[in-house]
Amino acid sequence: GAVVSQHPSRVICKSGTSVKIECRSLDFQATTMFWYRQFPKKSLMLMATSNEGSKATYEQGVEKDKFLINHASLTLSTLTVTSAHPEDSSFYICSASVLPGTSGSYEQFFGPGTRLTVL
Amino acid sequence: AQSVTQLDSQVPVFEEAPVELRCNYSSSVSVYLFWYVQYPNQGLQLLLKYLSGSTLVKGINGFEAEFNKSQTSFHLRKPSVHISDTAEYFCAVSFSGGYNKLIFGAGTRLAVHP
Numbered sequence: 001g002a003v004v005s006q007h008p009s010r011v012i013c014k015s016g017t018s019v020k021i022e023c024r025s026l027d028f029q030a031t032t033m034f035w036y037r038q039f040p041k042k043s044l045m046l047m048a049t050s051n052e053g054s055k056a057t058y059e060q061g062v063e064k065d066k067f068l069i070n071h072a073s074l075t076l077s078t079l080t081v082t083s084a085h086p087e088d089s090s091f092y093i094c095s096a097s098v099l100p101g102t103s104g105s106y107e108q109f110f111g112p113g114t115r116l117t118v119l
Numbered sequence: 120a121q122s123v124t125q126l127d128s129q130v131p132v133f134e135e136a137p138v139e140l141r142c143n144y145s146s147s148v149s150v151y152l153f154w155y156v157q158y159p160n161q162g163l164q165l166l167l168k169y170l171s172g173s174t175l176v177k178g179i180n181g182f183e184a185e186f187n188k189s190q191t192s193f194h195l196r197k198p199s200v201h202i203s204d205t206a207e208y209f210c211a212v213s214f215s216g217g218y219n220k221l222i223f224g225a226g227t228r229l230a231v232h233p
Contacts, residue, residue, distance in 0.1 A: 006162075032219060043209060043223045044163075093162050097219050108221055110155075110163040 002028050004096050006111035013084055014119055021079045021114045023094030029074035030096035034108060035067070038091040050077055084118040091115055121146040123212050125224035133232050134202055140195040140227045142210030152193040153211040153221070154184055163209065169193060180204070205231045 003026040013019050023033055032051050036044040048064075050056040050071035058064045066088075068080040077096075081088050095108040126141040144150060151170050155163040167178025174186040184195045193210060210224040 004162075034221075041228075043225045046220065049220065091160075095163075095221075107153075107165070107168065108219070109165075112162040113160070115160065 002096070002098070002109040004030075004094065004109045004111040006092075006094055006114050008114060009112060010115045010117075012117045012119065015085055016083055018080055018082045019084055019116060021081075021092055021094075021116075023077045023079070023096070023111050025075045025096040025109070028096075028098055028109075030077075030098060031074070032097045033071055033077040034095045034097070035069060035077075035079050036093045036095070038093060038113075040091075044093060047079075081116065084116070086118045089116055089118045121148075121150070121212060121214050121222050123210055123222050123224040125208075125210055125227050127227050128225065129228045129230065131230045131232060132200055135199045137198050138196065138200050138204075138229065140208050140210075140229065142193045142195065142224055144191050144193065144210075144212045146191075146212065146214050148214050150212045150214045152184075152186060153213075154178065154182070154193075154195050155209045155211060156180075157207045157209065157226075159206075166195070166208075200229070200231045202231050202233060204229060 005024045007022045035047045038044050047062045048056045048058045050069050052071050052074050056069035071077040091113050093113045095110045097108045122145045124143045132138045153168045154166040157163050166182050167176045169176045169186045177183045182197050208227045211221045213221050
C-alpha cells in the first residue's frame with residue numbers, strides 16, 4: 001500500500017522559534033499533498049493544499065505567512081511553523097494523493113502525524 | 120456547500136456486540152465517501168471507501184458500510200466488536216469536481232468495554 005511518513009513525530013520548541021515538519025510519500029509520487037491540523041478530541045481541519053512546483057492553496061483563516069508550505073518534489077512537502085507560539089501547539093497531519101484510475105476519486109494516504117508543543 | 124455530520128460523538132458498546140456509527144452528508148454533486156480510524160497519537164487509517172458500484176462496501180477489520188443515496192447516509196457497521204476497535208472514527212467525503220479535498224465529520228469515539 002501507499003506509505004506516507006512524517007518527521008519528526010514529536011517536537012518541542014520555544015516560543016518565537018520556527019519548526020519544520022516533513023511529509024514524504026515513500027513508495028509513490030504524490031501529485032497533491034494536504035496539511036491538516038487536529039486539536040485534542042477534535043476533527044481534522046484542512047490547512048492547505050499543495051501541488052508539486054506551485055504555490056500552496058490555503059484555507060480561509062489560515063495564515064500563509066505563518067504556516068509556510070513547500071512542495072519541492074513529488075515525494076516531499078514541508079510545513080514550517082514560523083515564530084511559533086503556544087497556541088500553535090497541535091497535532092499536524094499530512095496526506096498525499098495520486099491521480100486516480102478511471103474512478104475520478106483521489107484517495108488520500110495519511111502520515112502518522114507530528115505532535116508540536118510550543119513552550 | 121458540502122458537509123458531513125456524524126450524529127454520535129461517543130458510542131459505548133460491550134465487547135462482541137454489534138455497532139453502527141452514523142454518518143450523513145450534504146452535497147449537490149456526486150460524492151465519494153470514506154471511513155477512517157484513528158488510534159491515539161496516530162494518523163488516519165482507511166477502513167473503507169465508496170466510489171461507485173455496489174452500495175455495500177466491505178473494509179478492513181470486519182467493518183462494512185452502506186451507501187444510501189436517498190437518505191444521504193453512509194453508516195459504518197460491525198457485527199461483533201473487539202476491545203481493539205476502541206478508537207476515533209471519522210467519516211469523510213470528497214466530491215466530483217472538488218479537486219480531491221476531503222471534508223471530515225466531527226468524529227465518533229467508539230469505546231468497547233469488556
